[in-house]
Amino acid sequence: MGHIKLTNVAKSFGNVDVLHGIDLEIGDGEFVVFVGPSGCGKSTLLRIIAGLEKPTGGELAIDGAVVNNVPAADRGLAMVFQSYALYPHMSVRQNLAFGLENTRMPKPEIRERIAEAARMLEIEPYLDRRPGQLSGGQRQRVAIGRAIVRRPVAFLLDEPLSNLDAELRGSTRAELAALHARLSATMIYVTHDQIEAMTLADRIVVLRAGRIEQVGTPLELYNAPANRFVAGFIGSPHMNFLEGTVETNGPGKTVATLAGGHRLEVPLDNAGIANGAKVTVGVRPHHISIGGEQGLPATIRLVEALGSETVLHADVSGQKVLVVAPGQHDLAPGADVRLSLSAAPLHMFNEKGLRLGHAV
Amino acid sequence: MTIDGSGKTGPRVGEIAMAPVRFAMGLVDAPLRKLQKVAGLGGMATFFLLPNMLIFGIFVLLPFFINFAYSMTGGSALFLSDRSFVGVDQYARLFDCSNYLDPNSCAEDTFWTAVGNTGWFVVLQVTLMIAFSLVTALILNRDLKARSFWRAMFFFPVLLSPVVVGLIWKWILQRQGLLNFGLYGFGFDPYAWLNDRTWSFAAAVAVSIWAHMGFYTLILLAGLQAIPKDLYEAAEMDGTRSMRVFMRITLPLLMPNLLVVIVLVLIRAVQIFDEVYVLTGGGPGTSTLFLTQYIYETGFATQLRNPGLAAAASILMGVVLVVLTLVQLGLGRSSDKNGGRK
Ligand SMILES: Nc1ncnc2c1ncn2[C@@H]1O[C@H](COP(=O)(O)OP(=O)(O)OP(=O)(O)O)[C@@H](O)[C@H]1O
Ligand SMILES: [Mg+2]
Numbered sequence: 001m002g003h004i005k006l007t008n009v010a011k012s013f014g015n016v017d018v019l020h021g022i023d024l025e026i027g028d029g030e031f032v033v034f035v036g037p038s039g040c041g042k043s044t045l046l047r048i049i050a051g052l053e054k055p056t057g058g059e060l061a062i063d064g065a066v067v068n069n070v071p072a073a074d075r076g077l078a079m080v081f082q083s084y085a086l087y088p089h090m091s092v093r094q095n096l097a098f099g100l101e102n103t104r105m106p107k108p109e110i111r112e113r114i115a116e117a118a119r120m121l122e123i124e125p126y127l128d129r130r131p132g133q134l135s136g137g138q139r140q141r142v143a144i145g146r147a148i149v150r151r152p153v154a155f156l157l158d159e160p161l162s163n164l165d166a167e168l169r170g171s172t173r174a175e176l177a178a179l180h181a182r183l184s185a186t187m188i189y190v191t192h193d194q195i196e197a198m199t200l201a202d203r204i205v206v207l208r209a210g211r212i213e214q215v216g217t218p219l220e221l222y223n224a225p226a227n228r229f230v231a232g233f234i235g236s237p238h239m240n241f242l243e244g245t246v247e248t249n250g251p252g253k254t255v256a257t258l259a260g261g262h263r264l265e266v267p268l269d270n271a272g273i274a275n276g277a278k279v280t281v282g283v284r285p286h287h288i289s290i291g292g293e294q295g296l297p298a299t300i301r302l303v304e305a306l307g308s309e310t311v312l313h314a315d316v317s318g319q320k321v322l323v324v325a326p327g328q329h330d331l332a333p334g335a336d337v338r339l340s341l342s343a344a345p346l347h348m349f350n351e352k353g354l355r356l357g358h359a360v
Numbered sequence: 361m362t363i364d365g366s367g368k369t370g371p372r373v374g375e376i377a378m379a380p381v382r383f384a385m386g387l388v389d390a391p392l393r394k395l396q397k398v399a400g401l402g403g404m405a406t407f408f409l410l411p412n413m414l415i416f417g418i419f420v421l422l423p424f425f426i427n428f429a430y431s432m433t434g435g436s437a438l439f440l441s442d443r444s445f446v447g448v449d450q451y452a453r454l455f456d457c458s459n460y461l462d463p464n465s466c467a468e469d470t471f472w473t474a475v476g477n478t479g480w481f482v483v484l485q486v487t488l489m490i491a492f493s494l495v496t497a498l499i500l501n502r503d504l505k506a507r508s509f510w511r512a513m514f515f516f517p518v519l520l521s522p523v524v525v526g527l528i529w530k531w532i533l534q535r536q537g538l539l540n541f542g543l544y545g546f547g548f549d550p551y552a553w554l555n556d557r558t559w560s561f562a563a564a565v566a567v568s569i570w571a572h573m574g575f576y577t578l579i580l581l582a583g584l585q586a587i588p589k590d591l592y593e594a595a596e597m598d599g600t601r602s603m604r605v606f607m608r609i610t611l612p613l614l615m616p617n618l619l620v621v622i623v624l625v626l627i628r629a630v631q632i633f634d635e636v637y638v639l640t641g642g643g644p645g646t647s648t649l650f651l652t653q654y655i656y657e658t659g660f661a662t663q664l665r666n667p668g669l670a671a672a673a674s675i676l677m678g679v680v681l682v683v684l685t686l687v688q689l690g691l692g693r694s695s696d697k698n699g700g701r702k
Contacts, residue, residue: 099599
């Protein structure tokens with residue numbers, strides 16, 4: 001129940017190729033999140049799984065059966081739309097019942113299912129209101145409720161929280177996680193939001209321009225991004241990249257010279273890269289600390305004091321570096337500091353953007 | 361095209377174009393300020409509305425009252441001052457029938473023939489007009505090829521003047537017309553369609569539908585396109601049959617537009633005149649004589665013209681139209697209250 005397998009799935013609109021050969025297997029009960037820049041094909045992929053869009057190549061199987069030609073309604077999936085897509089002229093109750101009535105389900109059972117979903121989502125007081133008389137958060141629950149009453153093998157959610165304000169998004173996110181634990185149904189979730197992806201996902205699928213860049217658990221993606229794109233996409237604020245060249249390439253460590261002449265030691269098992277090759281060293285803003293005699297000389301350009309932490313925009317010989325330092329610092333723009341990377345996990349990417357070896 | 365433009369000459373052209381406007385504004389600025397001090401803000405609103413109210417008063421309100429006055433007078437004299445007051449005699453004449461189910465038993469039998477014809481016309485034309493424009497809008501709302509072309513095709517007749525519409529179809533349907541010419545090619549004898557009571561009535565209905573359908577199709581199409589696509593996708597995920605989608609989603613959400621269209625079509629059908637007058641002249645006999653034509657001919661065109669009677673008939677027709685308009689306003693308000701779409 002709820003096992004979804006995509007084999008070489010492709011999609012073109014006319015002569016525009018939107019998805020190129022997607023291979024992905026989603027286990028039963030898994031919470032999978034699709035992330036990627038705008039226009040990369042997340043919604044299209046979700047809609048192909050839903051059956052709202054036909055793939056132009058490849059195969060889609062649900063629980064072992066190929067469903068390429070099975071109509072959306074017969075795939076046993078339910079979708080929650082970004083706009084909620086509630087029927088505006090029907091009451092909440094009618095909205096929830098509409099899909100069930102199509103299946104000629106007996107009335108008492110429909111009533112029972114609606115009551116159960118309403119209880120679960122705490123929308124009982126609003127059952128006789130219309131969507132227009134509900135707040136954004138309440139509408140969102142109704143949209144989820146409409147999916148729940150159908151008892152689907154998998155839920156498909158396309159940016160379901162993006163229309164909510166930040167606070168509501170936080171609480172609804174937690175409720176979604178609880179709901180997933182309770183229903184133990186497969187969920188496929190599209191989002192732009194880093195925190196949603198990191199906190200909700202069993203596995204994250206990073207897409208770019210119609211291709212899968214990497215699939216993995218949130219921490220895998222954070223700690224060991226497969227390439228520069230994933231490294232830059234996962235984590236907020238995003239990873240700093242420093243251009244340099246390989247100087248020595250010994251076992252266990254590779255030394256790179258940065259643009260400003262500073263030397264950086266990156267612990268790598270096996271870089272497999274020639275001396276003199278151009279590389280990019282990646283380091284996350286949270287892993288850089290201020291001070292240390294051996295640090296990179298930098299000039300502060302902008303200070304954003306958030307109270308609990310301070311975001312520093314620094315300039316390291318012409319390259320922009322972001323530092324997130326815990327606590328509060330009385331640094332002013334123009335100050336010269338040293339940035340210490342000694343404690344930071346460093347990543348090294350070759351010219352093609354692929355990550356080299358394994359950082360410790 | 362922007363007025364200030366982003367091209368190099370744009371802003372300068374804009375400056376030059378604005379110069380006379382600025383000059384004029386400078387001239388009226390001071391007096392308007394003075395006026396506002398005297399009249400207050402509400403007074404200014406009245407001041408700006410005045411021209412429009414004057415036009416409305418002179419061309420709508422005043423004629424209405426004059427018409428009402430005429431309906432209380434008798435004789436064939438044209439000027440109100442030359443006419444004798446007869447009270448409600450003209451109305452009484454219109455309603456003077458020995459058997460209300462038989463127009464021939466009425467003193468003013470042509471009036472009742474025209475009322476009967478108009479009634480039939482309204483029923484047929486409104487029903488067919490709504491059906492055709494709804495179906496056309498539904499088809500045009502699909503992803504069909506050359507959609508803009510088809511939209512333009514259906515809208516095109518709306519741009520024609522009613523006289524042109526009447527003439528085009530007269531040339532097609534008359535004895536030496538295009539239709540007979542075409543049928544002759546297939547070996548049929550020519551037939552005088554417009555001299556046949558049934559055919560000429562059918563032609564009146566069909567031509568008026570053809571001429572105005574595009575407008576209503578456009579209103580309905582706008583309504584259809586305002587229905588969010590994802591509602592249909594949600595229904596598709598739920599496995600909703602297409603008939604149920606139409607009845608439970610499309611129709612209710614289109615209802616505000618549909619009501620507007622129904623009432624507009626209704627009002628215009630009651631007023632039917634120009635294209636049919638050019639096409640059939642009301643004939644053969646009185647088979648396509650409608651109310652407006654009766655009023656026009658009674659008041660202006662017959663030998664023994666009777667402006668008072670025509671005025672009385674037009675007041676009665678006005679009452680019907682006012683009722684229909686109130687119904688429309690009422691419906692519009694209640695559908696607003698129901699929230700319609702959000
Ligand atoms: N019906 C369509 N016809 C043509 N091109 C389309 C169609 N639908 C989507 N596309 C194109 O496919 C690409 C992927 O679109 P998609 O909606 O899947 O992106 P997305 O990753 O969901 O983006 P976002 O994060 O902005 O929602 C885009 O470049 C878009 O322009
Ligand atoms: Mg999208």
